[in-house]
Amino acid sequence: MRPKIICHMIASIDGRLLTDRWTPPVDGTDDAQLFAHYDAVAERFGADGWMAGRKSMEEYTGVPGRGTQAAGPIPRDIHVAERKGRAVGVALDPHGKIHYGGDNAHGDHVIAILGEDVSDDYLAELREDGVSYVFAGADGRDLPLALERLGQYFGLQTLILQGGGVVNGAFLQAGLIDEISVLVYPGIDGLAGVPSIFEYLGESHEKPASGKALRHLATETLAGGVVWLHYRVERVEG
């Protein structure tokens, strides 16, 4: 069974995601105190770990590659490395672009979701690093398959999807988001075109959220004027 997916994001009041562009807190509060709400709320979900798109994961954990060479061909089978009782950080990295330099994503065990055309050298590097990997179809973008395998082989029941907008959009379109949790930061971006919470890369006639509706679960005002919004995604006709 696939894990439950909670999309958990912090956005400016205009729904934008690039935190370094936001206006500062009004009273001189250190913005780190406001950003700390993100992890504190995430803790409440009791999740087995988190997932991020290739670009976001590269920002958090990427290091330069070290040119590992495989001793021979490596089969395209799931590789389950030593998790050592830790939570997981799952990278959606279809082309195998991220180098980790070890098994550590903010202290969590790394699982890479890959396409089958990644090189043997890359798989050898992940094995050396102690990173687990799963194939999500030939192009690495079969999200339902990836989630089924994460449930089956790693026993994951709940995962926090933490962006960016592009992978959030892909999960939304695929109907794979069960809950949405947004921390509204008391700041503004204001510029047209800056990425927002969902950035599905589709045609103008497509509606990636069609067939879904939001049931309100909770709203809380947190210290510093951050507002937490929590919704369940339900299926509807149309």
Ligand SMILES: NC(=O)c1ccc[n+]([C@@H]2O[C@H](COP(=O)([O-])OP(=O)(O)OC[C@H]3O[C@@H](n4cnc5c(N)ncnc54)[C@H](OP(=O)(O)O)[C@@H]3O)[C@@H](O)[C@H]2O)c1
């Ligand atoms: N405020 C927040 O809460 C928050 C949270 C997260 C991130 N961010 C910010 O968002 C920015 C990055 O976000 P982003 O939206 O540009 O990138 P992203 O979602 O982090 O990564 C997008 C990449 O994921 C890969 N991918 C895997 N499966 C995919 C699928 N099914 N469909 C589409 N892509 C798939 C693709 O990699 P390939 O290109 O290799 O094919 C794609 O380019 C960063 O600046 C980060 O700081 C903000």
